[in-house]
Amino acid sequence: MAKDKAKIVVKDLNLWYGDKHALHNLNIEIQKNKITALIGPSGCGKSTFLRCLNRMNDLISSVRVEGEVVIDGKNIYDKDVDEVSVRKRIGMVFQQPNPFPKSIYENVAYAPLKHGSVKKGSDCDDLVEQSLKSAGIWNEVKDILKEPGTGLSGGQQQRLCIARTIAVKPDVILMDEPTSALDPISTEKIEALMLELKKDYTIVIVTHNMQQAARIADMTAFFHLGDLIEYDETEKIFINPTHKKTEDYITGRFG
Amino acid sequence: MATFESKHRYAHLQEDVIKYLLILAATISILTTFGILFSIVFEAIEFFQLRSFVYFFTGTEWTPGVENSKFGALPIFAGTFMITAIAMAVALPIGLGSAIYMSEYASKNQRTILKPLLEILAGIPTVVYGFFAAITVAPFIVKISAAVGLEASFNSALASGVVMGIMIIPYISSLSDDVITAVPDSLRKGSLALGMTKSETIRDIVIPSALPGIISATLLGISKALGETMIVVMAAGLRPNLSWNLLEDMTTVTVRIVDALTGDQAFNSPATLSAFALGLALFFVTLVLNVVSVRMIKKFKEKYKMSSL
Amino acid sequence: MSKIKKNKKNVFYDPSLKRRHFKSKLFKYFTLSSLIVSLAFLAIFFIDMVVKGSSAVQQTYVQVEVSYNEQSAENYRDAVDKKYLELLSRAVLREIPMQIKKNPSLLGTTKVAWMLADDQVDMYMKEYYYKISNKDLATLTELIENGRVEKKFNTIFFTHGDSKTPEYSGILSAMIGTILTLAVAMFVAFPIGVATAVYLEEFSEQNAWSEFLEVNINNLAAIPSILFGLLGLAIFINLFGFPRSSALVGGLTLALMTLPIIVVSSRAALRSVPATIRQAGYGLGLTKVQVVKDHVLPLAFPGIMTGSIIGLAHAMGETAPLIIVGMIAFIPDSPTSVMEAATVMPAQIFTWAGMPERAYIERTAAGILVLLTVLISLNAMAVYLRKKFEVKW
Numbered sequence: 001m002a003k004d005k006a007k008i009v010v011k012d013l014n015l016w017y018g019d020k021h022a023l024h025n026l027n028i029e030i031q032k033n034k035i036t037a038l039i040g041p042s043g044c045g046k047s048t049f050l051r052c053l054n055r056m057n058d059l060i061s062s063v064r065v066e067g068e069v070v071i072d073g074k075n076i077y078d079k080d081v082d083e084v085s086v087r088k089r090i091g092m093v094f095q096q097p098n099p100f101p102k103s104i105y106e107n108v109a110y111a112p113l114k115h116g117s118v119k120k121g122s123d124c125d126d127l128v129e130q131s132l133k134s135a136g137i138w139n140e141v142k143d144i145l146k147e148p149g150t151g152l153s154g155g156q157q158q159r160l161c162i163a164r165t166i167a168v169k170p171d172v173i174l175m176d177e178p179t180s181a182l183d184p185i186s187t188e189k190i191e192a193l194m195l196e197l198k199k200d201y202t203i204v205i206v207t208h209n210m211q212q213a214a215r216i217a218d219m220t221a222f223f224h225l226g227d228l229i230e231y232d233e234t235e236k237i238f239i240n241p242t243h244k245k246t247e248d249y250i251t252g253r254f255g
Numbered sequence: 256m257a258t259f260e261s262k263h264r265y266a267h268l269q270e271d272v273i274k275y276l277l278i279l280a281a282t283i284s285i286l287t288t289f290g291i292l293f294s295i296v297f298e299a300i301e302f303f304q305l306r307s308f309v310y311f312f313t314g315t316e317w318t319p320g321v322e323n324s325k326f327g328a329l330p331i332f333a334g335t336f337m338i339t340a341i342a343m344a345v346a347l348p349i350g351l352g353s354a355i356y357m358s359e360y361a362s363k364n365q366r367t368i369l370k371p372l373l374e375i376l377a378g379i380p381t382v383v384y385g386f387f388a389a390i391t392v393a394p395f396i397v398k399i400s401a402a403v404g405l406e407a408s409f410n411s412a413l414a415s416g417v418v419m420g421i422m423i424i425p426y427i428s429s430l431s432d433d434v435i436t437a438v439p440d441s442l443r444k445g446s447l448a449l450g451m452t453k454s455e456t457i458r459d460i461v462i463p464s465a466l467p468g469i470i471s472a473t474l475l476g477i478s479k480a481l482g483e484t485m486i487v488v489m490a491a492g493l494r495p496n497l498s499w500n501l502l503e504d505m506t507t508v509t510v511r512i513v514d515a516l517t518g519d520q521a522f523n524s525p526a527t528l529s530a531f532a533l534g535l536a537l538f539f540v541t542l543v544l545n546v547v548s549v550r551m552i553k554k555f556k557e558k559y560k561m562s563s564l
Numbered sequence: 565m566s567k568i569k570k571n572k573k574n575v576f577y578d579p580s581l582k583r584r585h586f587k588s589k590l591f592k593y594f595t596l597s598s599l600i601v602s603l604a605f606l607a608i609f610f611i612d613m614v615v616k617g618s619s620a621v622q623q624t625y626v627q628v629e630v631s632y633n634e635q636s637a638e639n640y641r642d643a644v645d646k647k648y649l650e651l652l653s654r655a656v657l658r659e660i661p662m663q664i665k666k667n668p669s670l671l672g673t674t675k676v677a678w679m680l681a682d683d684q685v686d687m688y689m690k691e692y693y694y695k696i697s698n699k700d701l702a703t704l705t706e707l708i709e710n711g712r713v714e715k716k717f718n719t720i721f722f723t724h725g726d727s728k729t730p731e732y733s734g735i736l737s738a739m740i741g742t743i744l745t746l747a748v749a750m751f752v753a754f755p756i757g758v759a760t761a762v763y764l765e766e767f768s769e770q771n772a773w774s775e776f777l778e779v780n781i782n783n784l785a786a787i788p789s790i791l792f793g794l795l796g797l798a799i800f801i802n803l804f805g806f807p808r809s810s811a812l813v814g815g816l817t818l819a820l821m822t823l824p825i826i827v828v829s830s831r832a833a834l835r836s837v838p839a840t841i842r843q844a845g846y847g848l849g850l851t852k853v854q855v856v857k858d859h860v861l862p863l864a865f866p867g868i869m870t871g872s873i874i875g876l877a878h879a880m881g882e883t884a885p886l887i888i889v890g891m892i893a894f895i896p897d898s899p900t901s902v903m904e905a906a907t908v909m910p911a912q913i914f915t916w917a918g919m920p921e922r923a924y925i926e927r928t929a930a931g932i933l934v935l936l937t938v939l940i941s942l943n944a945m946a947v948y949l950r951k952k953f954e955v956k957w
Contacts, residue, residue, distance in 0.1 A: 057449060061362075072575045084585070087576040088450030098441040101464050110459065111449035116580055161445070168449055266851055273853050274767055280759030281768075282829065284781050287820045291791055293799030352598025358591060358677050377607070378939060380881025382910040383932050386917045390925060421605045429604070443626050443736055453582050454591035475786070482788020484884035485910075489917060497878075509790050509884070516797065516888050538787070544787035549779075 007032040007172060014049060015057065022048055024226045026067070028183045030219075035194060035203045037217035037234065039210060041254060042144040046206045054090035054205065055083040058235050059200060071172070088115060091165035095177040099149030099155035099164075102147035104141050107149040108132060108161055108167045115168065127167055134200075135163035138191045155186020162193065166201075173197065175205040179212065191216050210250065214238050223248045295538055299529035302326075305525045311532060316496040319515065319526035326529050328536070329497035333506030336492060337352025338416045341479040341501065346476055350427025351469065357428070358435040359457055369424045369431065377425040385489030388418035393490055400502055410492035410504035419486050423476045430475065433553075435461060436466025437559050467555040474548040478541045484509040597879040612937070617929030623731060624689045624705060626651055626682040630660070631674040633778050637664040644679070650700045651679040651707070655732035670850040678714065679872040683731040683923035689715060693922055725896045726912065730923035733916075735931050739889070740898040741811060741906035742880065748815020748902055749822055749879050751946060754872055756819075757826030761868075764827070765834040765855050785824035792821050793888025801889060809890035809905035822875040831870020832863040866953030877939050907937045 006031040015023035025043050030036050038046040048057065055076060057063045068075040076086045099107050108128045109118075111176060118124045128145070132138040137159040141152070150162050165173055175194075179187040194203055194216055207213050213220050216235060221231040223247075228236060230246045241247045248254055303311070306326045314327020352371060357366050393414035407413070438461050446456040462469070476563035492504030493514060515530035522528075628648050636643035640657040649657075653740040656679055664670050685704060698705065707713050725737030741899040760781075768774040797819035800806045806813045837860050846854035853930070861868075892911045907915070909931065918926040 015260075018454075035564075054448065056444065059444070059447065074575050076576065078574075080574060081576045082578065082581055082585075084452055084581055085576040087448055088477075088578070089576065092448035094441060094444065096441055098439075099459050100442060100443040100445065111451065113445075114451060114455060114584075163448065172518050269852055269854050277759050277763035277767055280756045281763045281777055283756050284760060284784055284823055285777065286824065287795070288780050288784055290799055290820075291795045293789060294790065294795050298685075298794075298798060307849055319864075352595040353602050356592075356595035356599045361597065369599065369603075373599075375940075378877065380879070380883065380910050380935065380939070380941060382881070382883040382914050382917075383613075383936070386913065386928055386932060387609060387612065389917065390616070390928075395825075411921055421602075421609075421868065424605070426600050452581075452588040454588035455584065458591065461681065465597040470914055478786060478788075482790060484788070484790045488884075488887075489914065494865070509788070510788055512794070513884070516793075517892070520801070531794065534791055538791055541786060541788055542783060545783055549782055 005131060009070040011068040014189035015052060016064045018062040018134050022226050026110040028228060030202065030204060032202050033198055034218040035198050035205060035216050036102060036219045037213035038206045038221050038223060039213050039252055040223035045174055045226040046223045048203060050206050052174055053174055054087050054092055058083050088168055089170050090172045090174060091168055092174045093161050093178045096181050097154055097161055099157050099160050101148060101150055103146050104149045105145040108164050111168045115177060131163040132167050135159045136189065137163060155182050155189060158182060160191060165234065174203045175204055177208060180208060210249050212219055221248065295531050295534045298528055299535040302525060302532045312388060315497055319529060324525060328474035330497040331506055331508055333497050333510055335481060335507040338412050338419065338487060338506055338507055339477060341413060341416025342419035342423055343477060344479040345417055346423035346427050348425045350430055352430035353428040353437055355457060358432045373428055374423045376421065381483060384388045384422050385485040386416050388414050388486055388490035392418055404531035407502035408504040410490065412491060412505040413501040416488040417481055417485050419480055423479055426479055427472050430458060430472035431469050434465040434555060438464045438561065443522065462488045467551040471551040473547040474544045478544040482537060482541055484513060488513050508537050585928055604733060613932050615925055619690045620721060620926040620930035621718055623667060623718040624686040625678040625714050625716050626679050627676060629727050631663050632670040633672060637661050645705050651682055651685050651704055653682050653729060653731050655727055655729040656680045667839045675928045680731055683921060686731055687922055698823040716793040726894055727896055730921045733927060735934060737895045737898040737913060738907050738909045738912035743904050744811035744899060744906060745814045745818065745908050746876060746879060749813055749818035750876060752816060752819035753822040753826055757823050758830050758868055760827045761830030761834055781824050781827050789821060789870050789882055790884040790888065792817050793885030796885060796889040807903050809893045811899060811902040811906045813889045814886050814891045817889055818879040818882060821882065822879045825870050825875035825878060827880055830868045833930050834860060836867060837863045849956025866949055870946045870950045871943055877942040880930060881910055881939060883914055885910055
């Protein structure tokens, strides 16, 4: 694990929901252009941790975060960091596909236009096309760009959401169980897409599906009751875990 | 066995009687609607036998009291439209703004206090608003206008329009608050995760999603404004006035209905019957507004699978 | 976010966000201020009514010597010193001959009494605009100096009906009229409304007929109230020949207006009773009517009551349709039956608001305060009922 390849360095991260201590002293380094999977039983804190990486937890008023999440040399919880700017650079894809009730084109173009990264016109058209191509959905939607994004199938919607995220040109894409609401064929397409995307992006994915982690992740972190139990290369975690708890979970003894 | 049989039959009879009584009760509401429709239509037909139908909708002179009375309702419709427009200009931004604050910014506890507080505005009898408009707001407008060198009538359209707007605020805010709250949170999160600010998320994602409901609330508000009677009877004028000047006195459909039916004219005179012609126009416009409004909210409910609104 | 400094090392520094955050704040302040404006309207409105109406709590009385003699038995003008005549309420003076007729033993006596003052004197004492001649004003000033003018609690307002003399007018007849009218309205609307709700929720099948009923009830709720007045006029008065201005006609008209409110809230109450209650009833071999009557209705009752009280409050504030059916007549004496001409609180407010005398303004505002107090109490009662009987299934 070469230090210079670390994209995100988490130091002593603690999180409370009101009085409930939900994440305990997490330390983890997430590497650039790799897929990192976060696994663990329900309520282990893996999704909460994911939301710490783009400060989505700020939206819940009872949440308190301590510790550091250093991205590109800057702690995103520093007072002089704007969470809106963090979310611009750290994109997120959710469990339920959530396209906006706008046209497919507008779904993708909305954020870049607002950020001022493109102007309306051919630049914007190019960006939309590029993003939809990167998300592997261009061929399916290129003739229906004016139609509402909510009219697509679940798997298409999720790829549209990925395109929408890519269009903002983030460095990191966080994915919160992106395929758990999809059928196997759509899931396969999205997994293939992720392997494609990791050339350009750092991807962190929360998944319930251990096979999925094994198939696509370079690194895997196992969470249990708010603790990071084990973090290593995926192969090592699945074949030869250090901790008993990890092994129990991997072999399906709980979860 | 015989007793069992007869008891059974008796129970059945009782069931049927009660069921038919219930149906009868349910029919009353239908009878009411048709009662309103027919009582208005028949008298309106009688009116149009005496006076021109076309002139009623296109004429600009309304002179019921004199010989050779004329019934051109255009200035009355115009006055109604103006006052409604003023009311909506007040109620829509304030009502929608309040709804957005309550649903997006206020805490849950604040919302449970704020919403009923605003709804008090809807519970105040309209006659009370009328008094407020006539005694407090209208003289105030006259004074302000005089201060800037304008002349305002004590029956200005502005006074009744503004007060009517205040009355309609809760109709807009309550329904809008309901639909905005019903917009799924996943849409907000999706937008915020793209690096949008909160207000951009509200303006670009939440409001457009809630739009059918907001339009529905607006139509309902317009329907309320068109049919509102007491405020205009007390604070607006009687003079049919085709004008764009909000500081002038204007009259409305409802004012003329009240005026026509509280005068001492014979019931079968065109002056009295004109009330029913105006009532018919009011009935149809408000009916259409309401039907469209219900359609829109139904569409919204289906879209987001809301069960109660 | 305003704390963001220029920092070369801060990769998250984005100057373009400053404007967007500013706009975001602006938007929030716009929504907040519209809420504040709405609440301010409410506050201004209540303050205005209290300011205008509070002076009606007291009424001015003047202490004068009243003589009951042959002359005053014929002409009330002889009952008091001529110079006080303009300062006293005509309405009270006019009753003196009648008092003597009723009670002849009064003849030949004199007594010093607190007599109700004329409305202009009352306005003078309350420091409003007044119209009193200089001569009378001098007399009044002298009386005040001698402590013979006093403001006392205004009992007349609550114990008398309407009057052409403002100082002698009260809300009693309008209150009685309101009670009679609402009694008729609820007597008709409650059973029909609840029965309609029971039919729609428990008995009718989902078909075109029930859908038509439902759409119809929705539309009924949105019909402008004045059109119900046209119905009342055309059907109840012209067709059925019920007496104009009577509580009966007014009550029937209001009943039809209240119907949709009761139906909608009763349906919601019935719907909130879980299906398991019904299934349990059927399981015991009960008929549908028995299940509804003995099990579903009692459980839905608090909700039905809540809705009915809200409907009642609605009907209580309604004016326009009642004006159309003639309930704005001048009614000094309280009606004793639903067939007599009557007026209601809001109609009384409407009539007073249109009076030219300044003294009616405070009475109008006071009447409004009484009406609002009753309405708010009714609504508070509804909320209390809902809270108390709220069951989470």
